[in-house]
Amino acid sequence: MTSEQESPNKEPNGWVSYKRLLKYVAPYWPIFLLAILGYAIYAGSSTAFAHILKMLVDSIEQGMEDKRLFFPLIVVAIFALRGLGTFLGTYFMAHIARQLVHHLRMDLFKRFLVLPARFYDQHSSGHLVSRLTYNIEQVTGAATKAVTVLLREGLFVIGLMGYLLWVNWALALIFVAVSPIIGAVVSYASKRFRKISRRIQNSMGDVTHVASEAISGYRVVRSFGGSEFEYERFREASEYNRKQAMKMALTKAINTPVVQLIVAAALGFLVWLALSPELMGDMTPGEFIAFLTAASLMAKPLRQLTEINNEIQKGLAAAQDVFTYLDAPAEPDRGSRTLDRAKGEVVFENVSFRYGDDQPLALKNIDFSVKPGEMIALVGRSGSGKSTLASLIPRFYEVSEGQILLDGIPTQELSLASLREQIAIVTQQVTLFNDTLAANIAYGMKNPSREAVEAAAKAAYVMDFVEKLPNGLDTMVGDNGVLLSGGQRQRIAIARAILKDAPILVLDEATSALDTESERYIQQALEYVMQGRTTFVIAHRLSTIENADRILVVAEGQIVEEGTHEELIGQEGAYAQLHKMQFHEQVTPQ
Structure with a gap:
C-alpha cells in the first residue's frame, strides 16, 4: 500500500x-x-x-x-x-x-x-x-x-x-x-x-x-x-x-x-x-x-x-x-494594479502553456483578441485545450509564454482579487454549499440585498422551482446540492453569475449534460446574463453557439479555424465536420 x-x-x-x-x-x-x-x-x-x-x-x-x-x-x-x-x-x-x-x-x-x-x-x-x-x-x-x-x-x-x-x-x-x-x-x-x-x-x-x-x-x-x-x-x-x-x-x-x-x-x-x-x-x-x-x-x-x-x-x-x-508556494500574486470595472477587452498574445516543466505544450501560440461585449465560442474535440484556454483568463494557471491582456493591461500586473472580480464562471460541474438557496446564489458577495438575490434568481428561472419549495429561497440544498436536479443546480450557478454582475463571463460546457427542457430554461437565462458582457462559451453542442460573434476551433492546443458559424460551414473544414457529425447524430433514429 x-x-x-x-x-x-x-x-x-x-x-x-x-x-x-x-x-x-x-x-x-x-x-x-x-x-x-x-x-x-x-x-x-x-x-x-x-x-x-x-x-x-x-x-x-x-x-x-x-x-x-x-x-x-x-x-x-x-x-x-x-x-x-x-x-x-x-x-x-x-x-x-x-x-x-x-x-x-x-x-x-x-x-x-x-x-x-x-x-x-x-x-x-x-x-x-x-x-x-x-x-x-x-x-x-x-x-x-x-x-x-x-x-x-x-x-x-x-x-x-x-x-x-x-x-x-x-x-x-x-x-x-x-x-x-x-x-x-x-x-x-x-x-x-x-x-x-x-x-x-x-x-x-x-x-x-x-x-x-x-x-x-x-x-x-x-x-x-x-x-x-x-x-x-x-x-x-x-x-x-x-x-x-x-x-x-x-x-x-x-x-x-x-x-x-x-x-x-x-x-x-x-x-x-x-x-x-x-x-x-x-x-x-x-x-x-x-x-x-x-x-x-x-x-x-x-x-x-x-x-x-x-x-x-x-x-x-x-x-x-x-x-x-x-511552506508550499502560494499561487503567484505579484500584480499591484486594480480595475474598478473592466470594459471587457481581452487579448491573447502568442500564449503557450504547459502543465509542468516536463510536460508537452497543452496550448501553442494562441493569438486572438476579443472586443468588449463580444461572444466568443470555443469548440473542438475533448482534450483539445478549450477548458485550459479558459482557465488562463482568471489565472488559475500561469501562462508559460506570451501574455493575456485585459483592457490593455497584462493580467499578471493585476492583483488576483481585482482580476477575478471582473470574471464570472459557470461550469458543467456546479459547486454548491450545504446552505440555503439564497446563500448559494449570493456566495462571495458582501451583504447583498434580498431584492437583488431574488432578482437574480428570477432572471435565471430559479424562482420557477423555488416557489414550490416549502421555505422558498431559504431551503437548504444539501451536500453539494444533492437535493436538486442538474438543471436546477445549473440555474443557481447562473443566478450566482448574474448577481456578481461581472463584465466577463466564462461558460464552460454549461448546458452539455442537461435535458431539452432544462436546456431551454438555461439558454434563456444565459441569453440574459450575456447581454453587455464579454462572453467565452465552451460548447459541446454546436447548436447553442451558432449565434456567437466568432467561433474559435481548437485542435491539439492550437486555433485551427476562426469565424462565424456561416463562414466556418462554408470553409468545410474542422468545424463543418464537427457540425455534420452532431447533425447526423441528432437526425439518426435511435
Whole structure:
C-alpha cells in the first residue's frame, strides 16, 4: 500500500520543527509561566513528601509525641499543594495547546485557500482533509499530554535528584551513571517512533481519501457493482494503518519495560551499596528511608517520561508534515494594479502553456483578441485545450509564454482579487454549499440585498422551482446540492453569475449534460446574463453557439479555424465536420 508523495522538500529535523512550534506559543508566555509554576509546585510538594517521611521516622525513633498533630496536617497540606499545582499546570498548558492547534489549523486552511490549481491537480482532497484533522490533532498530543508530562515529571525528577544529592551525593551518583544508557534507549526509540508516525499519518490520508471517494460517488459505486472493490480498497488502506499502529505499539511496549528494568537495576544496586557502612556514613534511619523513598519515587516519572516520547515523536512528525504544506508556494500574486470595472477587452498574445516543466505544450501560440461585449465560442474535440484556454483568463494557471491582456493591461500586473472580480464562471460541474438557496446564489458577495438575490434568481428561472419549495429561497440544498436536479443546480450557478454582475463571463460546457427542457430554461437565462458582457462559451453542442460573434476551433492546443458559424460551414473544414457529425447524430433514429 503506497501513500501519495508528500513533498519534494528536504525534511527538517525535529528541533527545527519544535522551534517553529514554539513561535505559536510565544504570545502566551505569561500563561506558560503559570503552567510552569503549577508544575513546580507539584514537583516541590511531591519531593517534600520524602523529607516528611524522614522527619516522621526520626520523630518515632526519638519519641517526639508532641508532633502527633503536625504530621497529619502537613501530609494534607502537601497533597493540597500537589492538587493546586496539577490544576494550574494541566489547565493552562491545555489552554496554550488548543490555541496552538487552532492557529496552526487556521494557518494551514488559509494556505490551502491560496495554493495554485496545480497543487490540487496533484493532491487528493482526502489527504488534504486528513492534514487538517488527524495530523493537526497529533500536534495536539505533543502540545498537551507530552509537554504536560515533560514539565511535570521532568521537574519532579529534578527535585528528587536534588534531594538525593543533598541527602547522600555518593549514592545519588549511581542514578546519574545509568543516564547515558537510558538516553541511548530513548534516542533509538525516538527515531523509530517518528518514522512509524509518519507512515501512520500518510496511511490515514489514504483511509480518508478512499472513504471520501466511495461515499461521494456512492451512485456510481452501486450502479457499477463497485461495492466489493471499494470495500477491499478501504480494507487495504485500513489494514496498512493498523499494521503501522501495531509497530508503534510494539516499540512502545518494548521501550517502557527496558527503561524500567534499567532503573530497577540501578535502584537495586543502590540499595546493596547503601547497606555498606562506608556509604551509609552518618545517615540516620530516617534519612536512609527517605533516600530509598525518593529513589523509588523516581521510577514512575522516569517511566512516564520515556512513554511520552511516543507522543512527542508523533507530534513532531505531524508538525513537519503540516509545515511542509505551510511552506508550499502560494499561487503567484505579484500584480499591484486594480480595475474598478473592466470594459471587457481581452487579448491573447502568442500564449503557450504547459502543465509542468516536463510536460508537452497543452496550448501553442494562441493569438486572438476579443472586443468588449463580444461572444466568443470555443469548440473542438475533448482534450483539445478549450477548458485550459479558459482557465488562463482568471489565472488559475500561469501562462508559460506570451501574455493575456485585459483592457490593455497584462493580467499578471493585476492583483488576483481585482482580476477575478471582473470574471464570472459557470461550469458543467456546479459547486454548491450545504446552505440555503439564497446563500448559494449570493456566495462571495458582501451583504447583498434580498431584492437583488431574488432578482437574480428570477432572471435565471430559479424562482420557477423555488416557489414550490416549502421555505422558498431559504431551503437548504444539501451536500453539494444533492437535493436538486442538474438543471436546477445549473440555474443557481447562473443566478450566482448574474448577481456578481461581472463584465466577463466564462461558460464552460454549461448546458452539455442537461435535458431539452432544462436546456431551454438555461439558454434563456444565459441569453440574459450575456447581454453587455464579454462572453467565452465552451460548447459541446454546436447548436447553442451558432449565434456567437466568432467561433474559435481548437485542435491539439492550437486555433485551427476562426469565424462565424456561416463562414466556418462554408470553409468545410474542422468545424463543418464537427457540425455534420452532431447533425447526423441528432437526425439518426435511435
